[in-house]
Amino acid sequence: MSQDFRLDNVGMVNRNKKISFIFNGKKYSGYEGDTIASALIANGVHLVGRSFKYHRPRGFFGVGVDEPYAILQLERNNERDPNIRATEQEIFEGLEVKSVNCWPSVNFDIGAINNFLKMFFPAGFYYKTFMWPPSFWYKIYEPFIRMAAGFGEASIKHDKERYEHKYEYCDLLIAGSGPSGLASAYAAAKNGARVILAEDKPRYGGSLLTSDVNIGNQTGVEWSEKIITELKSMSNVIVKNRSQVFGYYDHNMLVMSERIGDHLPKTQKYLPKQRLWYIRAKEVLISSGSIERPLVFGNNDTPGVMLSSAAKEYMKVYGVLVGKKPLIFTNNDSGYETAIEFKKNGVSPLVLDTRKEPSSDIITEAKNLGIETKFSYVVVAAKGYKKVKSADIAKISDNKKDLSNIENIECDCICVSGFWTPSIHLASQSGNKSEFDEKIDAFIPKKSKQKENTIGSANGKFTLEETINEAFDKGYEVSNKITENNNKVSIPTVVEKKSTEHDKFWCVPLPKGKSYKRFLDFQNDVAVTDIELALREGFRSIEHVKRYTTLGMATDQGKTSNLNGLQLVSDIENKVVPQVGHTTFRPPYTPVSIGAIVGREVGKHSKPTRKSPMHEWHEKNNAVFVDAGVWLRPRYYKQGNETLFEASKREAKNVRKNVGVCDVTTLGKIDVKGPDAAEFLNRVYTNAWLKLPVGKARYGVMLREDGIVMDDGTTTRISENHYHMTTTTAQAANVLSHLEYYLQLVWPELNVNVVSTTEQWAGAAIAGPNSRALLMKLFPNTDVSNEGLPFMGYKEADLSGISAKIYRISFSGELAYEVNVESDFGNFMWEKIIEVGKEFQIQPYGTEALSTLRIEMGHVAGSELDGRTIPHDASLEGLVSKKKDFIGKRSLSRSAFTKPDREKIVGVVPLDKTTSIPEGSYIVKDPNAKLPNPKLGHVSASCWSVEYDNPFSLAIIKDGKKMIGQKLFAMSPLKNKTIPVEIVSSHYVDPEGKRVRA
Amino acid sequence: MLYIFCPHCGSRSQNEFAYGGDATVKRPELNKEISDQEWDNFVYLRKSPRGKHLELWHHISGCRQWIKVERDTSTHEIFKTYKATELIE
Numbered sequence A: 001m002s003q004d005f006r007l008d009n010v011g012m013v014n015r016n017k018k019i020s021f022i023f024n025g026k027k028y029s030g031y032e033g034d035t036i037a038s039a040l041i042a043n044g045v046h047l048v049g050r051s052f053k054y055h056r057p058r059g060f061f062g063v064g065v066d067e068p069y070a071i072l073q074l075e076r077n078n079e080r081d082p083n084i085r086a087t088e089q090e091i092f093e094g095l096e097v098k099s100v101n102c103w104p105s106v107n108f109d110i111g112a113i114n115n116f117l118k119m120f121f122p123a124g125f126y127y128k129t130f131m132w133p134p135s136f137w138y139k140i141y142e143p144f145i146r147m148a149a150g151f152g153e154a155s156i157k158h159d160k161e162r163y164e165h166k167y168e169y170c171d172l173l174i175a176g177s178g179p180s181g182l183a184s185a186y187a188a189a190k191n192g193a194r195v196i197l198a199e200d201k202p203r204y205g206g207s208l209l210t211s212d213v214n215i216g217n218q219t220g221v222e223w224s225e226k227i228i229t230e231l232k233s234m235s236n237v238i239v240k241n242r243s244q245v246f247g248y249y250d251h252n253m254l255v256m257s258e259r260i261g262d263h264l265p266k267t268q269k270y271l272p273k274q275r276l277w278y279i280r281a282k283e284v285l286i287s288s289g290s291i292e293r294p295l296v297f298g299n300n301d302t303p304g305v306m307l308s309s310a311a312k313e314y315m316k317v318y319g320v321l322v323g324k325k326p327l328i329f330t331n332n333d334s335g336y337e338t339a340i341e342f343k344k345n346g347v348s349p350l351v352l353d354t355r356k357e358p359s360s361d362i363i364t365e366a367k368n369l370g371i372e373t374k375f376s377y378v379v380v381a382a383k384g385y386k387k388v389k390s391a392d393i394a395k396i397s398d399n400k401k402d403l404s405n406i407e408n409i410e411c412d413c414i415c416v417s418g419f420w421t422p423s424i425h426l427a428s429q430s431g432n433k434s435e436f437d438e439k440i441d442a443f444i445p446k447k448s449k450q451k452e453n454t455i456g457s458a459n460g461k462f463t464l465e466e467t468i469n470e471a472f473d474k475g476y477e478v479s480n481k482i483t484e485n486n487n488k489v490s491i492p493t494v495v496e497k498k499s500t501e502h503d504k505f506w507c508v509p510l511p512k513g514k515s516y517k518r519f520l521d522f523q524n525d526v527a528v529t530d531i532e533l534a535l536r537e538g539f540r541s542i543e544h545v546k547r548y549t550t551l552g553m554a555t556d557q558g559k560t561s562n563l564n565g566l567q568l569v570s571d572i573e574n575k576v577v578p579q580v581g582h583t584t585f586r587p588p589y590t591p592v593s594i595g596a597i598v599g600r601e602v603g604k605h606s607k608p609t610r611k612s613p614m615h616e617w618h619e620k621n622n623a624v625f626v627d628a629g630v631w632l633r634p635r636y637y638k639q640g641n642e643t644l645f646e647a648s649k650r651e652a653k654n655v656r657k658n659v660g661v662c663d664v665t666t667l668g669k670i671d672v673k674g675p676d677a678a679e680f681l682n683r684v685y686t687n688a689w690l691k692l693p694v695g696k697a698r699y700g701v702m703l704r705e706d707g708i709v710m711d712d713g714t715t716t717r718i719s720e721n722h723y724h725m726t727t728t729t730a731q732a733a734n735v736l737s738h739l740e741y742y743l744q745l746v747w748p749e750l751n752v753n754v755v756s757t758t759e760q761w762a763g764a765a766i767a768g769p770n771s772r773a774l775l776m777k778l779f780p781n782t783d784v785s786n787e788g789l790p791f792m793g794y795k796e797a798d799l800s801g802i803s804a805k806i807y808r809i810s811f812s813g814e815l816a817y818e819v820n821v822e823s824d825f826g827n828f829m830w831e832k833i834i835e836v837g838k839e840f841q842i843q844p845y846g847t848e849a850l851s852t853l854r855i856e857m858g859h860v861a862g863s864e865l866d867g868r869t870i871p872h873d874a875s876l877e878g879l880v881s882k883k884k885d886f887i888g889k890r891s892l893s894r895s896a897f898t899k900p901d902r903e904k905i906v907g908v909v910p911l912d913k914t915t916s917i918p919e920g921s922y923i924v925k926d927p928n929a930k931l932p933n934p935k936l937g938h939v940s941a942s943c944w945s946v947e948y949d950n951p952f953s954l955a956i957i958k959d960g961k962k963m964i965g966q967k968l969f970a971m972s973p974l975k976n977k978t979i980p981v982e983i984v985s986s987h988y989v990d991p992e993g994k995r996v997r998a
Numbered sequence B: 001m002l003y004i005f006c007p008h009c010g011s012r013s014q015n016e017f018a019y020g021g022d023a024t025v026k027r028p029e030l031n032k033e034i035s036d037q038e039w040d041n042f043v044y045l046r047k048s049p050r051g052k053h054l055e056l057w058h059h060i061s062g063c064r065q066w067i068k069v070e071r072d073t074s075t076h077e078i079f080k081t082y083k084a085t086e087l088i089e
């Protein structure tokens, strides 16, 4: 198709670079610098979508972030991107976009039937219509709504694009590069402040790009180019285009999304597609401008009806005509600027002005140019379904209530201007409660809660002179506060046309006998009648009206709809707008992609991966890894075609029969040092620590103040004032914080220091009846006999020239040792153990075998110490001192914890000795009892006992110890299993603990 | 995101800290006989004021010191921060 609506030699797009793109399967062309909207309009395309509820045809209404309709779905580089605003997305070669919210196509849309079933979609329609009968919701309503509605389809593929996060600090962040943004940035930067200037569009200058003004003897465009060039050359300034400051958070932190690759066919190498900036600014200037307000009349949502400022920008920036027979409908002077622009480009517009006898420079200029103007005139209704074909216009009485002289005139677009609404979203997000400015019929920011100021038209200043003066002053004032410099730049003189007052009229009454839909919220299809209905039904708070009618919700956040909605509520309620108030503006101001929010924290990068120094050895030896917190640990070492079950059984069996070695580097390790270390441990652990001799280890349990077990592990006295504490892998960080809390806040008088040493040591657990024989060969110079290194003993030893620490502790229940060396030597140690262990049939074992070994020994771990158990529940009451006080002790005597029938740990064996019991199963007396079946407890951990070659589980059940010997049932509704079981002791293997002491 | 002044490190972003709750709670002395009610008050009962609140923050990704922060719970304004053992008037 040819670009029939493109003007020659007008605009800022690059005419030397033609670009073709595809819209709804059809090929179009535009120029570099076009948006999808400007390129489509150049091709005469105005129908781009269907509305949310009624599926009415939708065209373009705005030219940037203000666009409520033209939301498309983009296909780029094999990626799908929904929720793209056609007015913001620049075109590139090969771009593919399609309409959303229409099915099967934008020209023939089944949902448009809703338009004729109005009773089906009144205000609150989701709440009313789809409530009955309940079964209809998921069978009929939801599938229908899902198919026919929505703003595009999210991709289900992994997004291969790169997104980055950046943290930045500055003296002054300025949001918006219009006249006020440029002037304040310039003044502040020249005064030595570190400035970030953000512009959401590709081009800097804001309203200067389209207004006919003069600053310091230059056109607005020339002046803005000069300022930007100078700012870019300054080392204390960051200037960013395509960057939207979308959220204002606590303590002056603002978040900005920078679109780096979105306008290119492919993201450039070494650059992310988008970057999310977290900016902590000492001061903020909000220069986000204002958005033109729509006027409300019949069928004001027809494609071809758009904001007059948008029509002007399409001409001046893109060189595109939105129509060749324009009708301009205005209540203020802004409409005339658009009319003059049309006229200059050889198109004769008709201006309808709601005002009776306005007079100003610009109206005179329009008249002199021969532009036809009708005063006290309104558009009653747009005509045409998929595009404006004509309009019913009428004279309106002085009291704005009665229409007369209704006539139909031909036109192909209606450019509306209902005056301007300051964009106070960011100020509002910062906590600034706005106030209503009667002069402009809109809210402006009031008192700053954070360090921000709003300037320019965002602050209700609509003349350029006022804006420029204010911005230069503010830029200096704010920078002076921070830098204490006094370099003031001179303010240029401004020449602009003076305008006269706007008309407060905004909503055209319906002519007798007509029921045109008059829309307030174009994105959410909220019409005048919806608000009226909501008020009739008793909704009063504007926040309730918003939720009931969906006015001002979704991605649009009321940018164009808010004030007219408030006006209507005020009119009906006989109130004034400030009494009604406005709804809360929430971040983001414009949609942000999930990718940008997530940044690099994707997949494997969503958390750090920690590997032990022996990781490579495990990999080479066919280890299958499992995530243990942030650590990767070998789950089992696969031989041939072994399954997890077979491998872990083999590994566990070998520990019981010969000797095994397990990587225990991941255990948390904390050094506790100082003259009061023993006293501190005595308060932290439930058992006694004052008499532990040097060179001995002790198992300990620590509680939270509420009596619940927090963690367990062994702690060894290395020397007089030095203890080596171990924690579980999962609780390591929490335990350190816990210890620091008590040392810093509760008992600061204790002279103790703690520090994490988890990364400093590599650990290997050597377990099994052959372990001593292996150790004797490993440490030929050290006495590791039962007398030389007894159970719970500790020794420093020499491992082929490397200093090692040997702890005789056991998690497996076998004769076992834990050897630690400095991390750098971890692999050396490991290989040495494997090498020396060969003659003793050593095999490495993973976490699965580790679990099996501890479960059949009845040793508790995380699945039993699950944040609900006190020591007594886990049969650890022997470790609870009656004599001394410790953290959490007082809680243990509370009535709930001393009840005789508390759930306690037991062992569970299936009667058939073959059926494994799923973890999480309930233990019940009668599987056929009436639901809900009273449960006695749950199965916490299951394994295949290698000692007895049958399944064995641990469970925590009511009155545990008394249940031993009883025949009960384990039920897993999830797996649909009911298994007859016998309750046994939790110490299934070696209950006297002879092996560890052998 | 809050910007918290750590008396040991300077101003840092909230994501370097962990929240630690009410800083005015005092743990009963060890070995002291106290009633169930007194103990429950210490373990479980916390005020949740709207307005000024003295609270604990732990600079876990910084100096690992626990600090006390006087913050307005509704506006998030931070009035002052203290070291763990600093006396607060």
Ligand SMILES: [Zn+2]
Pocket (backbone or CB within 6 Å): B006, B007, B008, B009, B010, B059, B062, B063, B064, B065
């Ligand atoms: Zn710190």
